[in-house]
Amino acid sequence: MNRFNYLFTSTKGLILTAISLVAIETAIFQTLSGPMVEWGIRDLTVKWLGMDLNPAERAGRIIMLYHTIAMAIVAIEVYMMTSVVPMRKHEQKNINLLVTVGYIMAMVFGLAFAYWGHNFAFHGLFLVGQSLVFFSGVLLAIAFNPWKKEYYVTNKDYAHFKSGMDMERMAFFVMAVAMLISAGYGAVTGSFWSNGHETFLAEDLIRDPNKTHLQKAIVGHLHIMVTLVAVSITLVVGRRLEFKGLFHKIAMPFMIVGTMVISGGVWSVVWSPNAHTFIYIGSIGVMFSALMLVIYSWKKLIHDNSIELGYKKPNVFQKIKALVHDPLKFGPTWQMVFMNFTVSGIGIFMAIKLEDIFRVWPAREERITLTGHWHILAAIIATIILMYYADIAGIKGKARKWFGWVMIIGSDIAFASMTIYSMKRLFIPQEVAQQGLMNTTMLLADFGLGALLVTTAILLGWKLFDLFKGDGVWKKEAADPELKTTRTSNPVLNLKKENEFNSEGGEQ
Amino acid sequence: MKKLIYLAFVLVTFASCSTAVIINEETPSVDTGVNPDSWAVIPAGPFYYGMHALPESIDYDYEMMITDVTNLQYSNYLNEALAKETISIVDGNVMGFYPGEPFDNYKHEWEIKAGDYLHMPFTEPGCHVKMLDGKFTVDKGFENHPVVMVTWYGARAYAQFYGYRLPTEKEWAKAARGTDLRAYPWGDEINEHYTNYGSSHNALQRLYGGNISRTIPVGYFNGTTYGDFETIDNRSPYGLYDMGGNVWQWLSDDYSKVHYRYMRGGSFTNYEYNIFVWARNDAGADFYNINIGFRCARDIVKAEPVVEGSEITEEIAE
Numbered sequence: 001m002n003r004f005n006y007l008f009t010s011t012k013g014l015i016l017t018a019i020s021l022v023a024i025e026t027a028i029f030q031t032l033s034g035p036m037v038e039w040g041i042r043d044l045t046v047k048w049l050g051m052d053l054n055p056a057e058r059a060g061r062i063i064m065l066y067h068t069i070a071m072a073i074v075a076i077e078v079y080m081m082t083s084v085v086p087m088r089k090h091e092q093k094n095i096n097l098l099v100t101v102g103y104i105m106a107m108v109f110g111l112a113f114a115y116w117g118h119n120f121a122f123h124g125l126f127l128v129g130q131s132l133v134f135f136s137g138v139l140l141a142i143a144f145n146p147w148k149k150e151y152y153v154t155n156k157d158y159a160h161f162k163s164g165m166d167m168e169r170m171a172f173f174v175m176a177v178a179m180l181i182s183a184g185y186g187a188v189t190g191s192f193w194s195n196g197h198e199t200f201l202a203e204d205l206i207r208d209p210n211k212t213h214l215q216k217a218i219v220g221h222l223h224i225m226v227t228l229v230a231v232s233i234t235l236v237v238g239r240r241l242e243f244k245g246l247f248h249k250i251a252m253p254f255m256i257v258g259t260m261v262i263s264g265g266v267w268s269v270v271w272s273p274n275a276h277t278f279i280y281i282g283s284i285g286v287m288f289s290a291l292m293l294v295i296y297s298w299k300k301l302i303h304d305n306s307i308e309l310g311y312k313k314p315n316v317f318q319k320i321k322a323l324v325h326d327p328l329k330f331g332p333t334w335q336m337v338f339m340n341f342t343v344s345g346i347g348i349f350m351a352i353k354l355e356d357i358f359r360v361w362p363a364r365e366e367r368i369t370l371t372g373h374w375h376i377l378a379a380i381i382a383t384i385i386l387m388y389y390a391d392i393a394g395i396k397g398k399a400r401k402w403f404g405w406v407m408i409i410g411s412d413i414a415f416a417s418m419t420i421y422s423m424k425r426l427f428i429p430q431e432v433a434q435q436g437l438m439n440t441t442m443l444l445a446d447f448g449l450g451a452l453l454v455t456t457a458i459l460l461g462w463k464l465f466d467l468f469k470g471d472g473v474w475k476k477e478a479a480d481p482e483l484k485t486t487r488t489s490n491p492v493l494n495l496k497k498e499n500e501f502n503s504e505g506g507e508q
Numbered sequence: 509m510k511k512l513i514y515l516a517f518v519l520v521t522f523a524s525c526s527t528a529v530i531i532n533e534e535t536p537s538v539d540t541g542v543n544p545d546s547w548a549v550i551p552a553g554p555f556y557y558g559m560h561a562l563p564e565s566i567d568y569d570y571e572m573m574i575t576d577v578t579n580l581q582y583s584n585y586l587n588e589a590l591a592k593e594t595i596s597i598v599d600g601n602v603m604g605f606y607p608g609e610p611f612d613n614y615k616h617e618w619e620i621k622a623g624d625y626l627h628m629p630f631t632e633p634g635c636h637v638k639m640l641d642g643k644f645t646v647d648k649g650f651e652n653h654p655v656v657m658v659t660w661y662g663a664r665a666y667a668q669f670y671g672y673r674l675p676t677e678k679e680w681a682k683a684a685r686g687t688d689l690r691a692y693p694w695g696d697e698i699n700e701h702y703t704n705y706g707s708s709h710n711a712l713q714r715l716y717g718g719n720i721s722r723t724i725p726v727g728y729f730n731g732t733t734y735g736d737f738e739t740i741d742n743r744s745p746y747g748l749y750d751m752g753g754n755v756w757q758w759l760s761d762d763y764s765k766v767h768y769r770y771m772r773g774g775s776f777t778n779y780e781y782n783i784f785v786w787a788r789n790d791a792g793a794d795f796y797n798i799n800i801g802f803r804c805a806r807d808i809v810k811a812e813p814v815v816e817g818s819e820i821t822e823e824i825a826e
Contacts, residue, residue: 037779038707055691056559058781198560207790209614209765273615355616362791362800363768364782431798432634 003467006474010481011083013474014096015076015389020460021107022072029065051115060199064114064126070225071103071133076385077232078140083483083502084239085172086151086491091143092502098136105129134187137180144173150491157244158488159252167252168243168488171235174256178263179228185267186221189214203367207359216270224266226377227286231259233384234290237332240388241297242486251292258285287344294333298323301330327404328391332384334408342415343377346423361425372422376415383411386456392483393463394473406455414448417441533636535649535712535721538734542727544578544652547571548683548747549808555682559786561689564678572675572683573803575726575749576654576757577666579646583637585666586628586644594669596624597639600631604665614765618792626794627662634798652725654755654801660769660793663758663802674760675805677788680772684752685785686745693744693751698780701740703729703753706779711737722776722798726750748803752783755801767793775799 006013030036031045032053046053053061078099082092106129113122145151152164159167189197197214202222205211211219235255243251262282269275305322306314314322324330350358350369358366390403420427421441428434466472482502491501549571557564586602589595595604608622630637635657636650658666660674667673675683684693692698700708704724711724715735727749728734729742744751751757756771768790774782777799781787791800 033779038709055696055780055784056561056689056786059559204788207766207768209617209763355618359616359768360792360795362771362789362795362797364778364789430633 003474006478008100009093009096010478011079011096011483012392012477012481014079014100015392016463017100018072018076018079018103019386019389020463021104022069023456023460025069025072025107025111049115052117053115057114059201059204061114062201063199064110067126067130068107068110070229071106071130073229073381073385074133075099075103077229077236078136080236080388080483081140081172081232082143083481084236084485084487085144085169086487086489086501087143088500089502091139095136095139095143098132098139102129102132102134102136106133130187134180134183137176137183141173141176141180144169144176146170146173150495151489153488154490155244155488157248159249166488167256168235168238168248171252171255171259172232174259175228175231175235178259179225179232181267182221182224182228182263185217186225189217189221203370206366206370207363213270220266220269223374224263226374226381227262227266228259230377230381231255231286233381234286234293234336237336237384237388238293238297239485239487240391240483241293241300241329241333243293243296244486244488245296247292247296251289251296254285254292255289258282258287258289262286283344287340290336294337297329297333301326326400327408328387328395328400331387331404331408335380335384335387335411338412338415339377339380342419343373343380346373346419357426365422365425369422372418376418379411379415383407383452386459390459393459393477395459403455403459406451410448410451410455412448414445414452417444417448421445533647535647535653536716537649537651538712538715538725538728540652540725540727540730540732542575542730542749544573544575544581544726546574547806548574550679550683550746553687555685555687556689557678557681557786559784564682566678566682569808570675570679570805571808572679572746572748572805574743574747576755576801576803577663578652578726579636579655580651582628582655582658582666583644583646585669586637589665589669590644595627595665598624601629602627602662604661606661606664609762609767610764612765617765618767620767620793625661626659626796627665628658629796630657632657650721650723652727653721653723654726654750656723656755656798656801657796658758658801659796660758662796664760666802667804670804672804672806674758674802677759677761677770677772679805680751680757680759681785683746683748684744684772688745691784693748693785694740694742698752698783701729701738702742703750703783704776705753705774705783706777708753710776711739723754724776726754752785753778755799756789756797758800758802769793769795771800 007017008014028045028049031041033042036042045051079096082095106126109122109125109129113119113126146165146169151166151169153160153166161167161170192214193199197212200215200218202219205215205219238248238251259282261278262285265275265278265280265282268278302314302319302322305325306318309318309322309325311318311322346369358369387404387407390400390407395403418441421438424434424437424441425431428437463474467474549569550566552566552568554563554565556562586595589604590597595602597603603624604627606620606623606625609620611617611619628637629635630639630644636647636653637655637657638645638647664674690696692702694702698705700711704711710720710722711728711734712721713719714737729739730749731741732739742752743749751773753774754776755773756775757773759770759772761770769792771789771791772785772787774784774787774789782789791797
């Protein structure tokens with residue numbers, strides 16, 4: 001397999017390509033805002049790249065930018081799912097091909113349309129790209145079909161229905177279908193663009209009592225899409241950590257029902273004043289399911305690493321040491337726990353204290369908290385993906401520990417600082433006295449994010465350097481492209497057909 | 509060595525966590541040559557409203573102050589109002605009566621009943637209007653800076669006292685943008701030579717150094733060169749200064765179902781997207797901050813409006 005085939009057809013190569021493209025996009029477009037403006041970097045970027053930044057189109061540009069990054073993240077998750085969930089090889093190939101062409105088209109033409117004049121042919125091609133991603137999602141949902149008997153569980157340690165139907169597969173299926181419907185919410189509303197629906201950023205509408213149905217649909221769309229991306233990565237991480245047994249059996253029904261209820265709740269925002277009740281109930285289901293994964297994986301890490309570290313009967317401190325022994329295995333679930341402090345916890349606190357605190361503050365400050373909490377959720381998902389990727393890339397020894405801990409500590413310092421910054425008025429009501437807190441939190445956030453970005457750049461630099469080697473790691477990855485995991489079902493065993501499924505070689 | 513690095517990190521962190529107030533109570537005076545008692549006429553007619561530039565129209569002429577209300581103007585008002593007993597002093601706060609508002613009982617709506625409400629907490633740090641020997645006065649050098657730390661009630665009371673009013677959102681937007689599609693009151697560009705905003709370095713700090721005032725005098729950006737710092741005239745098409753940056757400006761609208769009070773213009777703490785002529789902010793009517801002020805509007809009652817200089821009159825005539 002040559003380098004091109006590695007990068008664009010193998011699971012590990014496809015993930016690397018998508019991460020690299022997002023990294024390049026982030027590196028360029030982060031120079032257009034925040035302190036980069038006052039340092040003059042924005043002007044240099046705009047001049048060098050010949051960008052056209054019409055102020056009135058800022059909201060539209062940001063929406064396009066979000067979509068181009070989101071498509072790539074969805075693609076990464078699709079690659080992971082088509083590798084770890086048993087399906088036929090041709091299904092995996094077709095889905096990966098469509099999502100790859102789709103997200104790259106959406107990224108290239110979306111950015112070209114938004115930042116380099118408004119050639120509507122580019123806008124059309126951006127929509128074609130997104131449509132391909134959508135169509136790959138349809139194929140993915142079909143491939144996930146949990147009613148197919150060959151995918152029934154053969155190992156009763158995995159959550160299953162009485163018939164033997166695989167509950168985890170059902171959770172993937174429900175997530176995929178919910179995501180397609182949720183994408184449709186955005187697409188249908190987008191089709192009214194300039195024809196009853198105008199571009200807006202959701203955070204600018206938050207206090208408007210007269211939102212239109214189309215506006216509510218978009219607010220629902222963006223929330224549920226991020227939520228389902230989080231559900232998806234939780235399921236994928238669960239597979240990576242070989243989630244099974246009692247906790248798996250408790251978690252999966254909650255994940256299935258939670259995903260359905262939260263999605264239905266969000267969709268009903270358009271017409272129902274009680275939508276938030278369903279959203280809260282659904283959230284509890286999804287978060288409880290994630291909690292089961294955290295408990296299971298931490299117990300497993302303590303057990304497995306204690307053996308590796310030679311602890312026969314580990315005490316509390318040894319257990320903690322065993323838990324955090326491998327940051328790339330510990331990190332993803334720790335980030336899920338940490339998310340509660342910076343995203344879910346903040347959301348609940350805001351809901352409870354909305355009228356007493358947040359609605360008394362200026363809208364621009366409430367806006368910072370709102371945009372902050374979902375940026376943090378998106379970034380936490382990104383760190384989980386990066387840790388997962390570093391794990392499958394086979395980083396070992398000190399590099400593994402450094403990468404993992406910089407990811408965890410850097411991101412947590414940054415996200416905690418941003419959370420405190422966005423809610424600074426809670427701690428120091430008088431703005432004249434907030435400067436010290438602002439300086440500290442900004443400094444820590446910059447430090448944390450900087451560490452994160454530098455570490456990611458080093459990882460990608462290493463992978464780039466490796467590509468120039470004739471017999472680099474890429475060659476081994478190309479020869480063994482699938483993600484190693486135990487699988488919940490074994491269609492080869494069920495159907496007695498070999499060379500047809502992506503899961504051959506996977507353990508049960 | 510590792511311990512030393514750790515210790516240094518902790519010390520720097522704690523040092524920067526200081527909650528010391530950085531706004532000083534004295535600043536060098538700067539004469540901008542702009543008279544804050546001047547008004548500009550905004551003629552009736554169509555204009556483009558909001559980010560989506562929807563066609564709108566105002567069918568009457570009106571006037572707006574060419575600058576934000578200054579500390580000196582507000583201080584003078586407080587003294588006059590105190591003498592006429594339209595305001596009162598309670599625990600270091602200026603208070604005044606407000607007749608209340610209709611209540612729609614909508615979700616998240618709070619009720620504003622008739623009663624006394626906060627106008628200005630003049631003993632709080634950040635407020636440059638002080639009371640000395642029973643008279644309101646202004647911190648030295650801040651006389652021609654925009655008044656801040658004033659609630660919407662306080663802004664409304666000032667306007668009402670002199671027979672003015674706060675502008676509506678639409679009045680403000682037309683006064684800032686004129687009849688074209690510009691993004692900022694002065695055009696489509698923004699940098700530190702146009703206004704005092706989040707990405708500029710405070711102009712007074714450039715001139716005098718140090719960590720001095722965060723607001724700057726009204727009408728500062730009028731084409732004058734201060735020291736070696738050149739300013740660009742930031743007047744809107746109708747001759748209003750500082751319609752973008754320096755301080756947010758309270759507006760009059762009270763929409764149904766909510767009782768937020770809206771602001772426009774952005775401030776010294778905000779990035780450029782808050783300076784756009786369509787950018788909005790809002791807060792409760794009793795909220796105050798070091799970056800919120802106001803200016804007044806009034807209906808035209810005279811045949812010949814009083815405007816500053818012939819330039820504006822000619823511009824309007826055109």
